[in-house]
Amino acid sequence: MRICDGLNLAKEFGNRFAYLLMEFHLKKSREWIFLHLNDELAKKDKFIELLDRYKNGEPLEYIFGSCEFMGRDFEVGQGVLIPRFETEILIEKALEIASKFNAPRIAEIGVGSGIISISLALELKNAKIIATDISLDALKYAKINKEKFQVDIELIESNYLDKVNGDFDIIISNPPYIAANYPLDKWVLSEPKTALIGGQIGDEILKDIINLAKSRAKYLICEMGYDQRESMKNYLDKLDFQSEFYTDLAGLDRGFVAYNKGK
Template identity: 60%
Template sequence: MKISEALKSTKIELDSSNLAWRFLSFYLKQPKEWVFLNSNLELENENEFFCLINRYKNGEPFEYITGVCEFLGREFSVGKGVLIPRFETEILVEKALNVAKNYATPKICEIGIGSGIISISLALELEKAKFSATDISLEAIKFARKNIDKFGVEIEINHTSLLDGVNDKFDIIVSNPPYIADDYELDIWVKNEPKTALFGGAKGDELLKQIINLAKTRTKYLICEIGYDQKASLSKELEDCGFEYEFYKDLAGFDRGFVAKIKE
């Protein structure tokens, strides 16, 4: 089978031209341009290639199959047991950078570091900042440490829930916590991601409310990603806890997070 035939077949099977190109590029270890220019070559070991396609069709996320995910133009290691980064979270990093630049040597803590994309992306831009992070998942921490080593940044990680056992105070606390309601129906690929990184409680906002309450005595700024329908409930929580705040939207126009500052 020629590469061009595999591309056509894969596109039909996955109903996605983009995924077909990405799978071929990964399998052949060549950029998309090379695949296009060499599409008349024979595809070697085509059975192995279509085994990858079947893994995806059976619900294994593309990023778990390849072992990497792109975030802000960088490749991070991911795999089963860690949340796959979403493009929306790039906005969260931008918001945190805007706040952090007001400090010469900011102390920043991330609640739920996951694969490390947020803290690492911030650390690469903020050389004088001091970073710490927490996560309840040892599997996630394994990936975070792998990515920390890859990018050569310093981040202290605590294996704990939220801020349990962490006594410091911070200039900024940042978090992309689980915020999906427990009964929300997910597609087969998202179902293969860790439930502890997805579901935030019966309504979905319970963990975010815990973080807001913890942060009111621990930080000057709290920056979080949220569910699209949680603005009203979290506004009340932020007000009750003494924060002034602004919500921001994602590229699709949905409410996606907030930047909150404790009132002085």
């Protein structure tokens, strides 16, 4: 089998996918691959194995063991949510709010692989950041990435902030917000359901976090589902938050920044 034959097999899932998989398999650049298309494909059985893993529903990021986020490579794997590009907007919003404080005290609920807390810590040298998760798998990857980027964040196994004391300037979260009956493809279904499903309706965990933030934070910054703006706006109003919503690059509602008028 030549390199071009392997690429043609993988192009079932798109041209970009084929080259990414080949680059990973050969540990060569795309330019090198273009110049060697007719070369024999080294370890072709291993390449077919990688392709079969993807066909069977294993996300590319799990196969690679990493995912790019805000220009940095974070380690990911089974049991942890794969970072999405739209979460970069969440961090941009958090940095805007954090600039109001000299040494912001920040809590993240649901740290996952650590992309949010680590990205904030790299930009906010004076911040005190505590991050929680109920998943030991997620905390394992958060610890790996924390050490990789050498940031000072405290990682705690906890449901919400149950094992964390004190109040915060900012609570931030990209919580599960998908409804239980929402159809998902097999690659997304390979990710942990506890990081995806927010309840029967989908907004239940978001509402829990709003309730918690009411007594413990000046600002709450959350990602949410594209169809949850009305639900979130009504609930935030009910608890006396002043809220602003933002959209992703596709123009879909994607999150909110809420100021706790009672704090």
